[in-house]
Amino acid sequence: MDAHSRDGAGEIDPADQWVLNPHTGNYELRLEDSAGSPRGAGRPQGSPRGRSRDRRARETGAPRREVPAQRSRRASPSDGGPRGHGSGGTQQAGRRKRKQAKPRRKALKITGAVVGFVLVAGSVGAWALYEHFNGNLKSVDVSGGSGGFKKDQAVNILVIGTDKRTGDGNDGYGDKDSPGHADTTILFHVSKDRTNATALSIPRDLKLPIPDCPTKQEDGSEKIVPGSPKERFNTSLGQSGRDPGCTMRTVKELTGLTVDHFMMVDFNAVKTLTSAVGGVDVCVAKDVDDPKSHLKLAKGTHTLEGEQALAFVRTRHAFGDESDLSRIKTQQQFLGSMIRKMKSSETLTNPAKLYGLAEAATQALTVDSGIGSILKLKSLATEVGKVDPKNVTFATLPVLDNPDEPPRKKATVVVNREKADPLFAMLQSDTSLTEVKKQEKEQKAQANAKQDALLKGTKAAADDVRVNIFNGGGPSGAAQETLSWLQLNKDAKLATNGGNSPKPDIAKTTLEYGENQADQARALAAMMGLPSSALKPTGQDAADREPMTLTLGKDFTGAGKPLGGPAKAPDGIQRANADESVCAK
Numbered sequence: 001m002d003a004h005s006r007d008g009a010g011e012i013d014p015a016d017q018w019v020l021n022p023h024t025g026n027y028e029l030r031l032e033d034s035a036g037s038p039r040g041a042g043r044p045q046g047s048p049r050g051r052s053r054d055r056r057a058r059e060t061g062a063p064r065r066e067v068p069a070q071r072s073r074r075a076s077p078s079d080g081g082p083r084g085h086g087s088g089g090t091q092q093a094g095r096r097k098r099k100q101a102k103p104r105r106k107a108l109k110i111t112g113a114v115v116g117f118v119l120v121a122g123s124v125g126a127w128a129l130y131e132h133f134n135g136n137l138k139s140v141d142v143s144g145g146s147g148g149f150k151k152d153q154a155v156n157i158l159v160i161g162t163d164k165r166t167g168d169g170n171d172g173y174g175d176k177d178s179p180g181h182a183d184t185t186i187l188f189h190v191s192k193d194r195t196n197a198t199a200l201s202i203p204r205d206l207k208l209p210i211p212d213c214p215t216k217q218e219d220g221s222e223k224i225v226p227g228s229p230k231e232r233f234n235t236s237l238g239q240s241g242r243d244p245g246c247t248m249r250t251v252k253e254l255t256g257l258t259v260d261h262f263m264m265v266d267f268n269a270v271k272t273l274t275s276a277v278g279g280v281d282v283c284v285a286k287d288v289d290d291p292k293s294h295l296k297l298a299k300g301t302h303t304l305e306g307e308q309a310l311a312f313v314r315t316r317h318a319f320g321d322e323s324d325l326s327r328i329k330t331q332q333q334f335l336g337s338m339i340r341k342m343k344s345s346e347t348l349t350n351p352a353k354l355y356g357l358a359e360a361a362t363q364a365l366t367v368d369s370g371i372g373s374i375l376k377l378k379s380l381a382t383e384v385g386k387v388d389p390k391n392v393t394f395a396t397l398p399v400l401d402n403p404d405e406p407p408r409k410k411a412t413v414v415v416n417r418e419k420a421d422p423l424f425a426m427l428q429s430d431t432s433l434t435e436v437k438k439q440e441k442e443q444k445a446q447a448n449a450k451q452d453a454l455l456k457g458t459k460a461a462a463d464d465v466r467v468n469i470f471n472g473g474g475p476s477g478a479a480q481e482t483l484s485w486l487q488l489n490k491d492a493k494l495a496t497n498g499g500n501s502p503k504p505d506i507a508k509t510t511l512e513y514g515e516n517q518a519d520q521a522r523a524l525a526a527m528m529g530l531p532s533s534a535l536k537p538t539g540q541d542a543a544d545r546e547p548m549t550l551t552l553g554k555d556f557t558g559a560g561k562p563l564g565g566p567a568k569a570p571d572g573i574q575r576a577n578a579d580e581s582v583c584a585k
Contacts (some may be wrong), residue, residue: 136362139372142245142262143214143222144252148370149260154430155190155383156257158248160237160264180266181234182247184313184331187255189427194386196432199335200423201328201396202251204234205412211253213246232412244368254415255424261371261380269364270310273338276356277347279303280338282312283583290318309334319584325396325413330584332394339389393433395573398423423573425562433573454535459523466494466547467511467524472501474509474552478559482528482552485559490527496547506553509534509563513549514542521548529562 149155161184187200212227225241236242236250248259274280281303288297293315295308304312313331320326347353362374371377398419402412426433467486471479479497486492511534513521521535542548555563 133358133362133374136359136365137372137374137377138366139369140244140366141216141369142243142248143216144245144249144259145262145368145370146258146260149380149383151383152192154192155380156259157188157190157380157384158244158251158259158262159186159188160244160247160262161185161269162237162264162266180238182237183234184328185233185247185251187251187257187259188384189257190384190387191432192430194383195388196391196393196434197384197387198427198433199332199392199394200255200427201332201394202233202254203324203328203397203399203413204232205324206233206397206399207231207402207412207414208233208250208254210236210242210246211249213242213249215241215243215245244366256428257424262368263371264366265364267310269360270313271306272360272364273357274305274309276360277305277338277341277353279305280309280334280341282334282337284318285583288315288318290315292317325399328396332396333584336389336392336394339392343385343389391432391434395423395433398573419573451532451535454518454537455522455525455532457522458519459526460519462491462523462527463493465492465520465523465527466517466545467492467520467550468496468498468547470498470501470549470551472503472506472551473554474556475558478552478556482550482559486527489560492524492527494547498549501551503551506551507555509551509553509556510536511548511550512536512538514538514540514546516541517548524548524550528560531563534563 146156149157160182162180163183181204183204185202185204187202188197189200190197207230210228210231210233213225214222215225217223223241225246228235233250236247237244244262244264248262252258281301283301284297284299287299288295290296290311293311295311295315295318297312302308313334314327315330316322316324316327319330341347342357347357367377371380398416399413400416401410402414405411425431469479469482469486471477479499483495483497486495509530511521511524511530513535515537518537521537524530525532525535
């Protein structure tokens with residue numbers, strides 16, 4: 001990015017805005033114009049260290065050293081010499097040439113990408129720069145989240161792209177006079193061990209229940225926006241006074257995952273972020289000429305930024321079957337390329353690009369108050385940035401055409417429960433959709449062949465299974481619910497309700513049994529979907545007619561629901577990896 005694109009940078013080279021502070025030995029970012037910039041920028045005026053230096057200078061009579069001014073973009077043609085400080089790059093008369101200290105550059109290090117929209121400064125030496133970026137951020141106080149992410153837990157971030165007409169040149173986009181909708185929504189799930197992440201796109205035309213939503217008013221009061229039994233997902237934001245917290249609640253009702261934070265952007269985000277990194281590479285498998293989005297590309301690879309990039313992610317008629325689902329695939333391909341560009345060495349080693357990227361990202365973002373400062377946002381970005389782009393998987397919520405609509409007038413979709421529920425279970429149990437080698441090795445190391453063998457062998461008949469059921473951490477009434485389900489649905493008439501366990505707050509469901517009850521244990525495990533890790537043989541035979549002991553833990557969510565997530569994603573789930581370059585078709 002050259003100086004002309006920075007509106008007012010004039011002849012200052014952005015790369016030269018990083019100057020050595022002789023007091024600290026560190027490079028610092030100087031944002032002011034060199035001609036009129038105050039000395040000593042990069043530290044608050046009146047700081048203790050500055051005052052002590054002034055005092056020492058007065059006591060010793062030594063001249064006070066100043067932070068060097070920014071260098072001009074290039075030497076004047078008349079100079080004939082290399083660039084230097086001051087005009088002409090000549091050395092000041094009478095000054096002894098100092099040996100340059102080895103720089104310890106604290107660059108604006110980008111530590112993470114949140115689905116391509118969000119990269120945040122990871123370490124910045126200048127106090128003034130923190131204040132500058134803090135001033136860019138917009139935050140909203142909402143209810144419906146977890147209260148904040150935790151470093152030792154999985155993280156769920158809701159990235160919302162709104163179609164509100166904000167920003168220069170966006171009058172022709174979205175709905176006129178609309179407060180905006182949740183036009184593009186991605187649930188970004190980062191695994192607990194930070195080895196992988198899943199970006200789940202939620203179609204805007206999805207029909208689903210939208211829950212009642214408490215919204216916080218400007219005067220500090222709270223207003224409840226009534227829910228709706230079946231409405232388009234995109235109306236969970238903006239419409240009827242709903243704020244991003246309403247979208248967070250809707251996503252929780254849909255997926256069972258509590259959202260930790262939201263990040264919302266408008267049309268400008270795509271334009272400014274792509275320009276900040278010097279464009280994003282895309283590939284199209286055919287010539288494209290879409291008059292509605294104004295996207296016109298020849299077959300092949302292109303580098304897009306600004307209006308062209310926005311047209312690419314907005315087009316519905318250039319690729320696939322011209323539906324919103326096809327547009328989601330195109331957006332996922334674009335975001336994968338954008339993540340690769342943002343985390344490339346070309347970007348990470350370029351201070352000017354990093355500053356432009358952080359500037360564009362913070363200006364584009366509206367976030368919840370839980371991450372409403374650069375320091376908080378940096379902390380979250382550091383966690384997200386631990387995930388390698390090759391282990392970021394994009395997926396789309398499995399849906400079906402809305403059966404309530406006429407065959408030739410399909411405008412909305414509904415959740416495909418057969419495929420969506422296993423996908424939600426994988427996210428809830430923090431199971432990766434990505435083939436992560438590190439995770440596979442850990443799983444293999446933890447696998448116990450002897451434990452798995454407990455599920456192999458003959459199974460007793462259902463009416464021979466004796467088990468006493470205790471609730472040690474499941475929902476209230478879980479023991480009675482399981483008893484009824486086993487007796488009525490599985491014909492296990494000898495099951496009994498033991499009530500609450502003497503050991504409450506148990507994390508995992510367990511089944512204890514004697515060696516001579518192994519066939520009963522295998523039968524009950526098959527009925528309830530118990531994993532081999534739940535089986536706990538006592539090592540000795542049980543007494544005649546003694547029941548096994550089933551203790552329901554916190555992982556128990558309901559009778560008939562298998563414990564733990566599926567080992568693999570359901571067949572037919574649309575997905576793509578962030579490190580794969582794919583041509584839009």
